[in-house]
Structures are given as C-alpha cells and as structure tokens.
Amino acid sequence: MRNKTNNKKNNNMILAAMPLYLFTLVFVVGPMLYMVGLSFSTNKGGYGVDWTFTLDNYRQILEPVYLQTFVQSFQLAISSTLIIMLLGYPFGYFMSRLSDKGKSRMMLAIMVPFWVNSLIRLYGWIIVLQTKGVFNELLLNLGLIKAPLKLLYSYPAVLLGMVYALLPFMILSVYSSAEKLDWTLIEASRDLGATKAQTFWNITWKLTLPGLLSGMILTFIPSMGLFFIADILGGNKIVLVGSLIQDQMTRGSNWPFAAALAVVLTILTSVSIYLYTKITKVKELEVM
Amino acid sequence: MKKNGKFSKVYLGIILLFIYLPIFFVVMYSFNESKSTAVWGGLSFKWYKDLLRDRDIMEALRNSLVLGVISCFTSAVIGTVGAVGMARSHLRMKGVVEYVARLPIMIPEIILGMVFMAFFSLMNLPFGMVTLVIAHTAFCIPYILMMVKARLVGMDPSLEEAARDLGASSMRTFMDITLPLLMPAVLSGSLLAFAMSLDDVVISIFVTGPRLNTLPIKVYSQMKFGVTPEINALCTLMLGATLLVLFLYSLLKRLHK
Numbered sequence: 001m002r003n004k005t006n007n008k009k010n011n012n013m014i015l016a017a018m019p020l021y022l023f024t025l026v027f028v029v030g031p032m033l034y035m036v037g038l039s040f041s042t043n044k045g046g047y048g049v050d051w052t053f054t055l056d057n058y059r060q061i062l063e064p065v066y067l068q069t070f071v072q073s074f075q076l077a078i079s080s081t082l083i084i085m086l087l088g089y090p091f092g093y094f095m096s097r098l099s100d101k102g103k104s105r106m107m108l109a110i111m112v113p114f115w116v117n118s119l120i121r122l123y124g125w126i127i128v129l130q131t132k133g134v135f136n137e138l139l140l141n142l143g144l145i146k147a148p149l150k151l152l153y154s155y156p157a158v159l160l161g162m163v164y165a166l167l168p169f170m171i172l173s174v175y176s177s178a179e180k181l182d183w184t185l186i187e188a189s190r191d192l193g194a195t196k197a198q199t200f201w202n203i204t205w206k207l208t209l210p211g212l213l214s215g216m217i218l219t220f221i222p223s224m225g226l227f228f229i230a231d232i233l234g235g236n237k238i239v240l241v242g243s244l245i246q247d248q249m250t251r252g253s254n255w256p257f258a259a260a261l262a263v264v265l266t267i268l269t270s271v272s273i274y275l276y277t278k279i280t281k282v283k284e285l286e287v288m
Numbered sequence: 289m290k291k292n293g294k295f296s297k298v299y300l301g302i303i304l305l306f307i308y309l310p311i312f313f314v315v316m317y318s319f320n321e322s323k324s325t326a327v328w329g330g331l332s333f334k335w336y337k338d339l340l341r342d343r344d345i346m347e348a349l350r351n352s353l354v355l356g357v358i359s360c361f362t363s364a365v366i367g368t369v370g371a372v373g374m375a376r377s378h379l380r381m382k383g384v385v386e387y388v389a390r391l392p393i394m395i396p397e398i399i400l401g402m403v404f405m406a407f408f409s410l411m412n413l414p415f416g417m418v419t420l421v422i423a424h425t426a427f428c429i430p431y432i433l434m435m436v437k438a439r440l441v442g443m444d445p446s447l448e449e450a451a452r453d454l455g456a457s458s459m460r461t462f463m464d465i466t467l468p469l470l471m472p473a474v475l476s477g478s479l480l481a482f483a484m485s486l487d488d489v490v491i492s493i494f495v496t497g498p499r500l501n502t503l504p505i506k507v508y509s510q511m512k513f514g515v516t517p518e519i520n521a522l523c524t525l526m527l528g529a530t531l532l533v534l535f536l537y538s539l540l541k542r543l544h545k
Contacts, residue, residue: 010376010377010378012458012459013372013373013376013377013458014373014377014379015373016369016370016372016373016376016377016458016462017369017370017373017374017377017379017385018373019365019366019369019370020366020367020369020371020373020374020385020389020429021370021385023366023425023426023429024385024388024389024429027407027422027425027426028388028389028391028392029388030407031403031404031406031407032391032403034403034406034407034410035399035402035403035406035407038406087303090296090299091299091300091303094296094299094300095300108534109304109307110307112527112530112531112534113307113308113311114483114487115483115526115527115530116311116314116523116526116527117486117487117503117504117507117523117526118489118504119489119504119507119508119511120314120507120519120520120523121310121311121314122310122511123310123511123515123519123520124309124310124311124312124313124314125310126325127310127313127314127317127325128309128310128313130325130326132326132327133325133326134313164307164310167303167307168307221394221395221396222396222397224396224398225396225397225398225399225490226396226397226398226490227398227490228489228490231512232511232512241398242396242398242490245398245399246398246401246402246493246494249402249405249406249494258402259402259406262398262399262403265396265398265399266395266399269394269395269396270395273394
C-alpha cells in the first residue's frame with residue numbers, strides 16, 4: 001500500500017517535471033544541436049542551408065583577421081574581469097561587514113540601477129565622456145587640459161563600459177560568500193596571535209575565494225558577448241567575437257560561419273567553467 | 289571586530305558614486321530644455337510631454353511590459369513545478385537536465401540569440417511576440433530554478449509527507465503546502481527574471497520581428513542614430529516608479545511591525 005502511493009506520487013512528480021524537460025529539450029538542446037550541425041554545413045548565402053559537410057567554417061576562423069578578433073575579445077574579457085575583481089572584491093567584503101541595516105540598504109543601492117535600462121546607463125557615460133561632455137568641461141574649467149580629450153570611441157571607453165555593466169555581479173557574489181563568513185574563526189586566529197594580514201590570507205581570503213571565482217565567471221562569460229558595449233562606446237574600432245557573430249547573422253548572412261564562431265566561443269567558455277569547478281570544487285555558482 | 293574603518297566607508301562611497309554617476313546625468317538631462325546633451329538649456333518638462341505623445345516609444349514600452357509579464361509568468365510556472373518535480377522524484381538524468389536548463393545563462397547571450405534566430409527560422413516560426421516569449425522564457429527559467437532550488441533544499445519534507453499521509457492529493461499538497469512555502473523564492477526569482485527580460489537587448493535583437501520593437505531595441509537603434517531626450521525622461525520615470533515601489537514596500541513592512 002505504502003509502496004503503491006509512493007509510486008503514484010513519483011509518477012505525479014515526474015509529470016510535474018515534464019514541462020521543464022520538454023521545454024529544455026525543444027528550446028535549448030534543439031537549437032544548440034542545430035547550431036553544431038549548421039557549423040559543419042556549407043554556406044549558400046541568405047537563409048537557405050546547404051547540408052554538405054565541410055570544415056571550411058572552422059578553417060575560416062583560423063584566418064588571421066578572425067583569430068585576431070578572438071584574441072582581442074579575450075584580452076578585453078580578461079582585462080575587464082581583472083579590473084572588476086580589483087574593484088568588486090573589496091566592495092563585497094566591506095559590504096559584508098556593515099550592520100544589518102547597512103547591508104540591506106547597500107543591497108538596495110546595488111539593485112536599483114538594474115531597473116534603469118543598461119543601454120541608458122551607457123548613454124549616461126556618453127553624456128559624461130563626449131567631446132563637449134561633462135568630464136571634458138570639468139577638466140577645461142580646472143585648467144588641466146587646453147583642448148578637450150577624445151575619450152569616447154576608444155578601447156578604454158569600451159573597457160569602462162564593460163567594467164561598469166558587470167561590476168554589480170562581482171560585488172553580489174563576493175558579498176554572498178563574505179556574508180557567510182564565520183567571524184569566530186577570524187577572532188580565533190587573531191587570539192592565537194596571527195597578524196591581520198596572516199588572518200586575512202589564511203581565513204578570509206580562502207573562504208571568500210568561491211565567491212570571487214564565481215564572480216569572475218559571471219563577468220568573464222558575458223564580457224565575451226556584450227557586443228553592444230563595444231558597438232556604442234567603441235565606435236567601429238573594436239570588433240569582438242560577439243559583434244562578428246551578429247554581423248555574420250545579419251549583414252553578412254553567413255550562418256554556417258556564425259555557427260562555427262558560436263561553437264568555438266561556447267567551447268571556450270565551457271572549458272573555463274569546467275576549470276573553475278575543478279579548481280574550486282564548487283558545484284553551484286554563488287549569486288545572491 | 290565587525291567594525292568598518294574609515295577607508296572602507298570612503299571606498300564604498302566612491303564605488304557607489306561610480307555606479308550612480310551616469311544615472312545622475314541621464315536624470316538631469318531629462319529636464320534639459322535643449323535637445324543636445326552638450327549644453328544645459330535650462331529646466332524644462334517638455335521631453336516628458338513629448339514622451340507621452342510619442343507613439344513609437346509608448347508601444348515599445350508596452351511590448352516590453354507584455355513580454356516581461358508573459359515570459360516571467362510562463363517561466364515561473366514551468367520552473368517552479370519543474371524544480372519541485374525534479375526534487376521529489378527519481379528521474380533519470382536529473383543532473384544533466386538541470387545543467388542544460390541552466391545553460392541559457394551560462395553561455396554568452398549572443399550565442400543564445402543567434403541560435404534561436406537560426407532555430408526559429410528552421411521551424412518556420414513567425415518572428416515577433418511568439419519568438420520573443422520563447423526566447424525570454426528560456427533565459428528566465430534558470431533564475432527561477434536557481435531561487436526555487438535553494439529554497440527547496442532548506443524546506444522541511446515532513447510537512448509534505450504529513451499532508452499526503454492525511455490523504456491530500458499530489459496537486460492539493462503542492463497547492464496548499466509546497467507552493468506557499470516556496471512563494472518568496474518564486475517571487476524573487478520572477479522579479480529578477482522580469483528585470484532581465486525588461487533589459488535584454490542582445491537576444492531580443494535576433495528574435496524580434498521586422499516591425500516589433502521592445503524598449504531596449506528602440507533605445508539601441510536610437511543610440512546608433514541619435515538619442516532623443518524622451519528616452520531620458522522615460523528612464524527617469526521608470527527609475528521613479530522603482531523607487532516608489534521600494535518606498536511603499538518598506539512603508540508596508542514598517543506598518544506590519
């Protein structure tokens with residue numbers, strides 16, 4: 001009797017999981033497999049696909065122009081991740097040491113900007129950075145510069161945009177792991193005569209590392225694909241893999257090549273996630 | 289021990305300033321008489337008036353809200369029921385399915401966008417609201433799963449068992465016991481999903497129809513061909529609405545106490 005109800009319960013629960021299974025199968029697995037298939041097909045131009053097997057799309061990626069794009073994207077992603085780490089880690093850590101009230105206020109302060117469209121926030125930076133913008137006017141008025149600087153449409157501007165857009169993710173994940181920190185451990189370490197630096201290195205740093213690493217993943221992955229930041233703040237000068245894929249899908253209409261680019265990008269990001277879980281032995285990304 | 293020094297306060301302040309600086313200027317220039325953001329032409333509300341008359345922007349806003357609500361609701365239902373079903377049954381390949389279901393936020397958005405574009409055209413789906421809803425639901429589900437799963441782990445299973453021992457059906461147990469307990473997680477997951485949907489430009493650009501604009505798409509195209517201060521006004525209003533909701537929420541909480 002007991003067994004029977006358990007079985008029935010299990011069946012009902014399997015039924016409950018079905019929509020998720022089906023949706024995932026049709027709209028996540030399906031498209032991904034299609035992408036892989038597409039990447040081995042021959043480009044016919046336009047919408048049609050010629051299903052003749054070829055490796056040309058992958059060969060094309062090895063051409064210097066495209067390889068250069070990958071290198072540039074990686075450089076940008078790595079440098080923005082590093083800057084975000086340097087800025088975000090102390091923030092998350094300090095935030096976890098605020099009073100309870102301070103914590104929830106700070107949390108709000110971090111979350112509210114999410115409700116301002118991210119493109120508009122970038123537009124705010126354009127207002128600040130443009131030739132006749134706020135920043136240049138300030139410097140001119142202070143007499144620090146004679147002619148306005150050209151700040152927009154440059155590599156540093158794109159870097160700033162990336163750091164700005166992704167910093168909150170780092171802050172939140174560092175905070176979530178620093179918040180769980182057991183303060184008695186730190187007190188114990190101090191009581192046993194360790195210096196502040198030693199305590200930080202041996203305890204705080206090690207225990208907040210999972211948060212830092214998941215923050216790095218959460219900033220590294222999107223930074224490979226945020227083509228609109230490079231587009232808006234970089235003019236046409238900085239071409240990232242993301243911009244290249246978009247271009248190949250729309251104007252270039254070379255879908256097989258776009259698919260090959262996407263496959264390579266997926267593999268690269270999956271490998272970095274895999275390495276992350278191996279290094280940290282963490283199974284879940286820590287967000288919030 | 290748990291005390292912050294002066295340095296940390298200054299640091300927190302500087303980073304907050306960095307985060308709010310562009311927002312401050314967006315708000316400020318929404319009240320600018322002049323159309324250019326290079327000159328301050330005096331205080332004016334004219335962009336707010338223009339905004340209300342601008343059919344394109346209003347329609348884009350409406351599309352975004354409709355899209356956000358539908359995909360948020362669909363993903364909340366599929367995600368919550370799915371998470372409970374997976375946690376309470378012995379299905380094969382649970383781990384794999386969960387991993388794949390979370391894939392949409394684990395890979396760069398651009399890939400999801402292009403993959404959907406190719407796949408939807410293969411399936412001959414008409415590009416527009418339907419394709420947008422499917423795509424947004426796909427990347428909203430992971431947020432719900434994440435939140436609900438975390439809550440399920442900390443939930444006492446004996447409550448559900450008690451309900452079932454007293455003869456409640458699976459459906460009844462779910463509606464009367466599990467769902468109310470999960471509600472905070474479902475709501476915070478949905479809120480996050482809604483915010484992400486409202487803000488998405490990368491995926492939407494690939495799957496939208498030729499004549500359907502969402503707000504971010506509209507803003508994006510304006511940013512390439514010149515932004516009207518109406519957008520500043522709209523964002524200021526949205527920010528105002530957010531702050532108002534937060535204020536009411538904290539007021540309500542205080543009244544409850």
